[in-house]
Amino acid sequence: MRLLLDAFSMAAIVAGAFFYLAGTVGLLRFPDAYTRLHALTKADNLGLVLLVIGLLPQVDSVLMGLKLLLVWLLVMLSSAAVAQLIARSVRRGEGPR
Amino acid sequence: MTTLVSVVVVLLLLWLALWTVVARDAFLAVAGFVVYGLLLSLVWVRLAGIDVALTEAAIGGGLTGALLLGAVGRLRGTEAGTDAESAAAGTRAVAALLAVGVTAALAWGVLMLPDPAPTLAPQVVPVLPATGVANPITGVLLAFRALDTLLEAIVLVIALIGVWSFAPDRAWGCRPGARYQADPDGILAYLARLLPPIGIVIGLYLFWAGADHPGGKFQAATILAAMWMLVQMAGLADTPRIDHRGLRAGIVIGPLAFVAVGVLGLRSAGAFLAYPEGWAKPLIVVIEVALLPTLTLVLALLMNGPPSRGGVR
Numbered sequence: 109m110r111l112l113l114d115a116f117s118m119a120a121i122v123a124g125a126f127f128y129l130a131g132t133v134g135l136l137r138f139p140d141a142y143t144r145l146h147a148l149t150k151a152d153n154l155g156l157v158l159l160v161i162g163l164l165p166q167v168d169s170v171l172m173g174l175k176l177l178l179v180w181l182l183v184m185l186s187s188a189a190v191a192q193l194i195a196r197s198v199r200r201g202e203g204p205r
Numbered sequence: 206m207t208t209l210v211s212v213v214v215v216l217l218l219l220w221l222a223l224w225t226v227v228a229r230d231a232f233l234a235v236a237g238f239v240v241y242g243l244l245l246s247l248v249w250v251r252l253a254g255i256d257v258a259l260t261e262a263a264i265g266g267g268l269t270g271a272l273l274l275g276a277v278g279r280l281r282g283t284e285a286g287t288d289a290e291s292a293a294a295g296t297r298a299v300a301a302l303l304a305v306g307v308t309a310a311l312a313w314g315v316l317m318l319p320d321p322a323p324t325l326a327p328q329v330v331p332v333l334p335a336t337g338v339a340n341p342i343t344g345v346l347l348a349f350r351a352l353d354t355l356l357e358a359i360v361l362v363i364a365l366i367g368v369w370s371f372a373p374d375r376a377w378g379c380r381p382g383a384r385y386q387a388d389p390d391g392i393l394a395y396l397a398r399l400l401p402p403i404g405i406v407i408g409l410y411l412f413w414a415g416a417d418h419p420g421g422k423f424q425a426a427t428i429l430a431a432m433w434m435l436v437q438m439a440g441l442a443d444t445p446r447i448d449h450r451g452l453r454a455g456i457v458i459g460p461l462a463f464v465a466v467g468v469l470g471l472r473s474a475g476a477f478l479a480y481p482e483g484w485a486k487p488l489i490v491v492i493e494v495a496l497l498p499t500l501t502l503v504l505a506l507l508m509n510g511p512p513s514r515g516g517v518r
């Protein structure tokens with residue numbers, strides 16, 4: 109059982125790291141601010157949820173698991189909101205088209 | 206494997222530091238500085254200094270970064286002029302020599318440290334339970350080095366007075382900073398309504414956990430100040446008038462309570478800032494509770510800047 113959980117954690121964390129990598133490649137390669145934001149927020153959110161799912165079987169207490177979930181929710185909230193704000197300020201900088 | 210990660214992080218840090226120094230654009234330099242602070246807090250985590258890591262992320266990366274960003278905003282107009290200037294060769298040579306000299310002196314100092322480094326930790330650990338605080342960092346900061354912590358709090362208040370002293374006469378006593386306008390139905394206003402309740406709970410949790418676990422008043426105050434800034438930036442609340450009596454009382458209460466406890470120690474335990482037998486924990490809690498509003502207000506008001514909006518009082 110322990111082995112199975114460890115294998116599950118490993119797989120989820122590696123998958124999460126892969127999505128972070130994909131998001132970073134997108135940030136470096138995509139042509140403009142909107143597509144870069146798209147790559148970062150989408151891929152990083154997916155990467156983070158995979159990391160959290162991967163870490164959940166490894167926690168010692170329920171409280172620790174709840175803290176991990178809270179971190180996940182807060183990062184989701186802030187990255188979604190900040191992506192909106194950045195996109196808005198980029199659009200304002202470009203002016204009406 | 207872990208050594209490899211450490212080496213990569215150190216190289217990244219050095220590269221970021223260099224990049225931050227040579228960046229011509231002030232905004233990019235600040236962005237580099239913030240990332241540098243976050244990476245540095247990772248290094249502290251690896252060195253098992255969780256308290257330092259939290260402080261570095263909150264104050265070093267977050268708050269200082271935000272302060273510097275504010276400065277960049279104010280300097281926008283002058284940047285083109287400074288970029289056009291270039292120093293004479295002599296000045297550059299002296300600056301380079303000075304920088305290399307400081308680096309060399311620091312490197313020499315670090316390399317010359319005796320191994321193992323001199324430490325008072327073995328003497329401190331057995332007496333730590335007497336303070337009633339399980340987190341050694343809090344214990345040392347508020348029992349063995351309480352004077353340092355007191356001076357730190359006073360320095361912050363003096364820094365705020367320094368910032369306020371830049372106020373023009375007509376604005377004295379008025380509100381600092383700009384009145385932010387934001388779409389009341391926008392995402393920022395939404396975030397500013399949703400996040401503060403959570404942030405206040407997390408801030409107070411960090412504050413309370415500081416007695417036994419990593420955390421404490423500085424990290425908590427940064428989070429609380431950030432929540433206040435968020436509400437201000439979303440246009441939901443204005444910055445406070447700096448002649449508000451309650452505000453000023455909140456600013457000085459921390460150092461005043463600290464000094465009062467110190468004088469009490471002079472009378473009851475024979476030395477300034479000494480705690481009478483068995484009273485260490487309650488007095489430390491009193492100091493911490495009094496310092497929290499001071500730190501929160503000072504950090505937020507430092508971000509607000511000098512009072513600038515003059516007119517009718």
